[in-house]
Amino acid sequence: MSDNTLKAVEAAHAEVKAEIARTDTKTGLLLAFVGAVLAGVWTVAKDMPMTVPAYVVGGLGVAALVASAGLLLRSVRPNIKGRHGFPLWATMTGQEITTALAARDMAADVAGLSRLAVVKFTCLRRAVDLTFLGCVLLVVAGVLAGVGGAR
Template structure:
């Protein structure tokens, strides 16, 4: 693919934007993992040794499983994928000889494909974060219902 100067500048901007989005997903994932640990720590501290009504116990178990599932989804978001070494990526470069690396860096033709590849990574990470958020919301509602059930 032959590019012109304005397209080159837009590809550079797009690449920068997508890399920033990937960084944002990783930062959000870190915040989510930290925030998920708080209700789990409270459950571990509060539930053992306390007799809960059967309905509340089931709801606590379901909510806890949901929080753990959400944490696992977030861990999958930040887990590095080391397959599919697309040209122009550090994974591809790790497999290159010095000559092949220089050749790849001198070949701007794959820049658009690289931006697309990075965009797919960002989209996959955002989908995972969205799923984790949905699971967390359902889990928190379930835990709130458990609290209400234990008070009745």
């Protein structure tokens, strides 16, 4: 492999790892937001008089947020049986690690990490969509509860 190609592969490897880290950070922030929204909904809704439509729409909103949290947790779930990284290295001796690193195919690592990044990004994107849907449904449920309570 030429020097330029090796540098390009190393740069791609670093870029993919950075993208995975950014995705995990965004996932953590969104998971905290979803948890805060769910806690806030519980705090407000437990003492509020509700109509049946408000319960139904609010329940759908909460279900969307719970599904979003599930996707977020799936996205950051550790892969202990991974092909690379510390889980594999924890089973090796020092010499085996040296041998494995000497034979390391950086381009294959970029391809594998890129697939992992796409899966994480897809889960995050779906979770963002579900979070948006859940929040909209909760606002509608709040309006329905307010309209029903004004009667």
